[in-house]
Amino acid sequence: MSAALHVTPPPKPLLVYDGDCAFCLRWIRKWQRMTDDRVEYTPYQSLEFRQQYPGIRLERCEASVQFVGPDGAVYSGAEAVLRSLATASRARRWLRWYERSPLFARFAEWAYRFVASHRTFFSALTRSRKRA
Numbered sequence: 429m430s431a432a433l434h435v436t437p438p439p440k441p442l443l444v445y446d447g448d449c450a451f452c453l454r455w456i457r458k459w460q461r462m463t464d465d466r467v468e469y470t471p472y473q474s475l476e477f478r479q480q481y482p483g484i485r486l487e488r489c490e491a492s493v494q495f496v497g498p499d500g501a502v503y504s505g506a507e508a509v510l511r512s513l514a515t516a517s518r519a520r521r522w523l524r525w526y527e528r529s530p531l532f533a534r535f536a537e538w539a540y541r542f543v544a545s546h547r548t549f550f551s552a553l554t555r556s557r558k559r560a
Contacts, residue, residue: 435483437500440468443512444484444494447471451547452493459512466515492544506540507533 443459446452448471456469470477472489484494484502495508503511510526513519525532 433502434500442468442496444472447473462516506536
């Protein structure tokens with residue numbers, strides 16, 4: 429899939445997430461550990477983000493995570509997650525599958541939307557798995 433939106437490129441890749449979502453915060457912390465300092469993470473609710481990237485509409489951010497690549501291309505949903513994780517060498521294969529397989533890309537986007545629409549359930553599930 430390709431980005432339909434381009435903005436001013438960030439100093440380094442940027443993943444924008446919902447800072448009010450406990451489920452999102454839990455996964456962002458995990459992804460930060462995976463990507464070290466190769467990706468910047470910011471909640472879409474931050475004033476700095478909204479001032480710096482007015483071209484990324486609030487509705488887009490409320491619907492899914494956004495990844496702003498080094499070229500200013502903006503990606504959403506599963507593709508955004510995979511692009512950010514691809515900065516960590518262990519996870520590059522997932523983005524390659526996404527880019528090469530329309531079936532895998534459709535499944536990844538479906539799975540992302542399914543989990544996003546059931547965040548409360550998956551938040552409880554991932555929290556209980558961590559305790560076990």
